[in-house]
Amino acid sequence: MPATNTVSKFGSYVDRAWGLVKHRPKGWKALLYNTAMAKARIAGPLMMPVHLTIEPTNACNARCPVCETGNGTMARRRGLIDFDVYKEFIDDVAPTTAVLMYYFMGEPFLHRRSYDMVRYARDKGIYVETCTNGDFVDAEGIVYSDVNEINFQIGGMRQETHGIYRVRSNLDKIHLNLHALLDLRRRHPESNVQVNVGFIVMKHNEHEVPEFLRWAKEIGIDRANVIDPCVRSVAEGEELLPKDRSYWFYDEQAFARGVLKPKVVPDNECTWIWNSTVVNWDGSVVPCCRDPNGKHVFGNAFEHSLREVWNGPATRAFREKIASAQGDVDICKLCSGYGVPKLDNAPPLQFEIKRLSLDTNVLDIPADLGGDAAAEQSSGSRERATVN
Numbered sequence: 001m002p003a004t005n006t007v008s009k010f011g012s013y014v015d016r017a018w019g020l021v022k023h024r025p026k027g028w029k030a031l032l033y034n035t036a037m038a039k040a041r042i043a044g045p046l047m048m049p050v051h052l053t054i055e056p057t058n059a060c061n062a063r064c065p066v067c068e069t070g071n072g073t074m075a076r077r078r079g080l081i082d083f084d085v086y087k088e089f090i091d092d093v094a095p096t097t098a099v100l101m102y103y104f105m106g107e108p109f110l111h112r113r114s115y116d117m118v119r120y121a122r123d124k125g126i127y128v129e130t131c132t133n134g135d136f137v138d139a140e141g142i143v144y145s146d147v148n149e150i151n152f153q154i155g156g157m158r159q160e161t162h163g164i165y166r167v168r169s170n171l172d173k174i175h176l177n178l179h180a181l182l183d184l185r186r187r188h189p190e191s192n193v194q195v196n197v198g199f200i201v202m203k204h205n206e207h208e209v210p211e212f213l214r215w216a217k218e219i220g221i222d223r224a225n226v227i228d229p230c231v232r233s234v235a236e237g238e239e240l241l242p243k244d245r246s247y248w249f250y251d252e253q254a255f256a257r258g259v260l261k262p263k264v265v266p267d268n269e270c271t272w273i274w275n276s277t278v279v280n281w282d283g284s285v286v287p288c289c290r291d292p293n294g295k296h297v298f299g300n301a302f303e304h305s306l307r308e309v310w311n312g313p314a315t316r317a318f319r320e321k322i323a324s325a326q327g328d329v330d331i332c333k334l335c336s337g338y339g340v341p342k343l344d345n346a347p348p349l350q351f352e353i354k355r356l357s358l359d360t361n362v363l364d365i366p367a368d369l370g371g372d373a374a375a376e377q378s379s380g381s382r383e384r385a386t387v388n
Contacts, residue, residue: 016340025343026050026125027098031275035340038274041323043316048096048307051276051341053289054089055104056081056111058281062133063167066231066240068292069105070167075293078106081281083113085302087120089279093306094124098343102130102147104278105292115141122146127345131198133166134174139181143191148345151225152178153198156205157212164204165240182220194347198225198356206242210366213353217369223352226363232334234260249336249358263358264336268326272338273319277310285309287318288338290331 020028027050034046057080064070100121108114108130115138121128122145129149142150154174156162162171178197185191199205199212209226216224228249231237237250237260245252254261270288278286283302286294296318299309309315318329326332336358355363 020343023344025098027096027343030096031098031340031343034274035271038269038271041268043319043323045311045316046274048093048310049276050096050098050343051101052093052097052099052306053101053104053276053278054081054086055106055279055281056102056108056114056117058104058106059110060105060107060133061110061135062107062169064165065167066165066229066236067105073293074105076105076280076282076284079281080111081117083117085283086117089283089301089306090121090124090126094121094126097126099127099129099341099345102128103132104280104289106281107133107136109136109138109141115145118145118147122148129345133169134177135169137177137181139177139184142181142193143184143188146192148192149194149196149347150181151196151198153200153227154212155200155202157208157215161205161208165200165202179219186220194222195220196223196225197221198227200227200229201242201247202229202240203242204240206244206247213366213369217351221351222348223354225354225356227356228358230334231260234258246359246361247357260334262334262336266326266332266335266337268323270322270326270332270337271340273322275341277306277315279306285315287331290335296331 017032020032030047031050034049037044037046057078058069058074058076059078059080060067060069062070068074102108102114102118102121109132111117118128118130127148129151130147131151131153134152134154137150137152152174154162154171155164155166156171159171162169178195182195185193185195197216199209201209213224228247229240229242231240234255237255241248241250249262251261251263273287276288278288278291279301280286280294283300284294285298285301285306287296287298298315298318299312301309321329322332353363353365
């Protein structure tokens with residue numbers, strides 16, 4: 001890494017650390033301590049994670065071809081989290097959890113108690129965000145739940161393009177649900193919900209990105225996320241990756257040789273795994289969103305406390321492997337890392353465009369959007385954006 005990039009990266013760490021010390025959001029001490037431990041490549045013991053992902057269900061109505069749930073290769077049995085067990089879990093982790101991602105390998109709103117579960121976590125003082133294909137979102141349920149952030153993800157601007165990847169998903173239904181939510185939020189200005197829409201850029205829809213940005217601003221979305229796609233193999237890449245390779249976070253030269261690997265390969269470091277973990281619907285704890293099939297189960301957070309699992313021997317052994325031989329860790333091979341969780345989750349003050357990419361070029365914003373659109377470029381490390 002060039003010296004200038006190293007200095008810039010160090011400066012950003014210092015700035016962020018100072019911001020945490022200055023504002024002291026929930027979990028700030030744990031985030032600083034665990035991140036320092038990650039930088040020092042020390043596996044633990046750690047303070048409790050500030051960010052958790054929980055899986056309401058690993059079932060889904062859509063059949064997205066890259067997703068293990070959608071393409072039928074999910075190795076775990078399917079099920080729904082038990083509501084009472086969930087409440088006990090939230091009671092246990094609420095004092096230390098700043099952010100809860102309510103979503104993993106399924107459509108969260110297929111669970112009939114989702115709105116109650118989100119509300120329960122919100123009443124415990126946890127910032128909750130979720131991600132959905134949008135087919136089953138109930139506007140009144142969302143506003144009642146007091147969820148902080150909901151991310152709709154679409155695959156195109158019309159059914160013909162949307163349905164190529166979002167197989168069995170209905171774009172008209174998504175639009176109705178999205179507009180209903182935006183309308184209800186306008187009538188309830190006290191609502192905390194931030195409404196985002198993500199556009200997963202692929203070969204069949206890349207020409208629709210400018211249209212997506214204009215549409216998102218016009219209907220009143222808070223943030224439009226332009227997302228580089230994930231694939232699991234070269235064959236999937238040949239079928240789905242955009243022709244415009246600025247939307248790739250895969251190494252183009254390696255791809256030409258038939259090898260799929262990211263442009264940026266982590267060097268025995270993953271601050272995300274030192275600050276976050278995933279709890280599946282049955283309580284099994286896995287490292288991150290790169291382990292959909294549960295290959296690396298650290299323990300069960302519904303049978304033992306998460307604190308016991310988090311600093312247990314299996315979890316620490318996995319972190320030691322990351323810190324010493326990350327190149328041998330299977331779930332890291334297609335990942336560039338996700339940085340550290342954000343604790344300062346303030347909603348944008350105006351319509352915002354965010355690019356989730358490793359490409360360092362700022363996204364071209366259509367001229368007719370004018371200066372009213374704030375653009376945020378994330379580069380250098382891939383921010384967490386589950387795009388199954």
